[in-house]
Amino acid sequence: MRILLGITGGIAAYKAANLIRAFTEQGHTVQALPTQNALRFIGKATLEALSGTAIDNDMYQDVHEVRHVELGANADLIVVAPATANFLAKLANGIADDLLMNAILASTSAIYVCPAMHTEMWQNPATQANVATLRARGISVMKPASGRLTGSDTGPGRLPETADIVNFVMGQKPLSGMTVTVTAGGTREPIDQVRFIGNSSSGRMGIEIATAYRDQGALVLLIACNIEIPMPLGVEVIRASTVAELDQAMDNPCDIMVMAAAVSDFRIDKPFKGKLPRGEARTIDLIPTSDLIANFAANHTDTFCIAFALVEDGADVEAVSLEKLSAKGVSAVAGNSIGSLGSESSEITLVTKLGTLKRSGTKIELGKWLVEAIYKIMSKV
Template identity: 85%
Template structure:
């Protein structure tokens, strides 16, 4: 795993040396990124020697390489330790005034923050409000330890020991090693070599689910159908366009298959060669496409298969999902309405043989919820 380790300007910055070594000994690749103030407490040479990579935290060096985007995109995981009160305030308010903050804002990776500061600073209402904001956004903020601080004071605010930070970062991944395939986006079936039958699926829901599985430690394979959104780091991405492409890409063993892609129900019987001229428009014959998730479920009975059911607004989502659960012979069906297409938010009705669960929120929130719900269902199976 590629870990971007942010180090901010507090006395506890010296502990980052042990953290780099610990992550490296677990086989992870660590890129240390100290702030300018952090280098007042720990030397660049120390960080470079332990991480095995050079450090350049100048945001205006090699601008043409767009380093903040590269650093953020290359990270599977971001850890900031120690995190000062100033850093918490900047992150909560999206203030990107150095390379570390720019890299974090340019990343879609999961973020772990380990605060360290004086007790009164930690307990200040402003700091606590910033922490609440970060946690509400899904950022993992560790509680500081209590103990001896700088000077003679003691109390909460001490950076936890290396082993505790490792447990906080790595111990919250219950699905380590689980093989998961997620399909996302919408397929396109050619009319001719220019035009196609498609749909307006953005792929956001599938990306959110894939990201949630990645954050839980799973080995994720994302089959992206005509998606223009940026892909999350730490995930194998396979591109597909048509139903046939998607069918082939799904032919890969996995323990969980999430069919979030909007698959075309029809394709052109005989696509036209070249570009069909306007004056030669003729009747187009449609033929049904293969039901990919039903076919996959039959061929892979040991795989947990989640299908999606897109319904008309106002329709009985639960009843339709129950019907597809039986007809497709899958493990679960997530029902949602047409209004969720392209939207940042959605409402999902999750139907299994044993229960019906409902949740609403942003697609990022729903992705995490689905991963947790599926894990509970599988544990009871």
């Protein structure tokens, strides 16, 4: 695994040497990226010798290589240790004034932050608000240890021991090592080169499910269909637009497949080449599209497949979901109503051969609940 290790300007920066050694001894490649202030506490030569990689933290050196994008893209995960109060404030507010911050903002990798500072600075409401903001964005912020600080003071704010940081970053989570594919958003089938048949799915439910799987340690592939809202950090994202593109992107083995995308039921037989003139009367012939999740389940019998059923308001969600469970040959069906489209909250009826579960809440809450429920169901199968 390729780890980008950010080191910020606190007295605990010297402990980054032990952290580099610990990660490299586990077989990981470490690219150390200290800030200018960090180099006041630990030498560049030490970091280069331990990591085996050269260090150049000048954002304006070799500008043509776009180094901040390269550093962010090449990292499988990002660890910042120690992280000062100043760094937490900059990250929470997206202030990119050095190479480290630019690399972080240019990356989609999972981020782990290990704060270290004086007790009063850690407990300051501004710092706590910044920590809450980062955690809400899916960034993992480690609680600092208590102990001897700079000078004679003792209290919370000490950088945790190396082994504790490694366990925080690499520790086993319930779904560590599992591969999960989540589809999200809505497909679009072209009528001509500017018009299409689509739907109003925002993709938010699929994004929250992907985020919840990421937080449980899974390796997540998110196939995003025409989604405008930001993608979660720490997941691989593939873009797709049409049913055919989504079908191709899905053709990869995985342990769990969550079909949360709203897939067009029909496509145009012969899309018009160019822009269809307003004045031309035209009959559009529609052809049914393939049932992607049913086909995937038939071809990947070892994968736990979850289909979604969008049901008209007032209809029997459980009955429709049970019918689709059998017809599609999947492991579970999550049923919800049309009213959930574009809404911040929803209700899910989860149907499996073991029974039915229901839960209402925000889409963030439902994403977490669905992942936990599927995990428990898989444990029983």
